[in-house]
Amino acid sequence: MEYRLRPHPQMPRIYLYQDPVDFRKSFRGLAAIVEQELGHNPFEGALYAFTNRRRDKIKLLYWGNYSPLR
Template identity: 90%
Template sequence: MKYRLRPHPRMPQIYLYRDPVDFRKSFRGLAAIVEQELGHNPFEGVLYAFTNRRRDKIKLLYWEDNGFVLYYKSLAEEKFHWPGGE
């Protein structure tokens, strides 16, 4: 059985942050990356995806109604396919 992360099925936009991120960052640190490095407003309700250097973990961040939602997934044996970056 395949498991999936479950943000809203009609997510209007999805952005992949290409560079690896320090996964000690919480939603505040990731929202700061969205704002300072991407120049986006993290409160607009779009999905941002971040991965670690080994590409075996992913964090998804988005603003929903009145707070941030942070999804986290760690793969046991595989890696996420990620464009660009390193």
């Protein structure tokens, strides 16, 4: 069986950051990379993917406008 990532159809953009990232970074550190190195606003709804040095793991950063209490 083959599995694929199917993002929400209204997700406008998906970016893969090409340089390896220290996976000890929290979402704040990843958001800083998005802002400072890519020049993007991490709160605009795009999905950002980061890999570690060995390229065997992935971390995703996505800011969604939803409330879990609804």
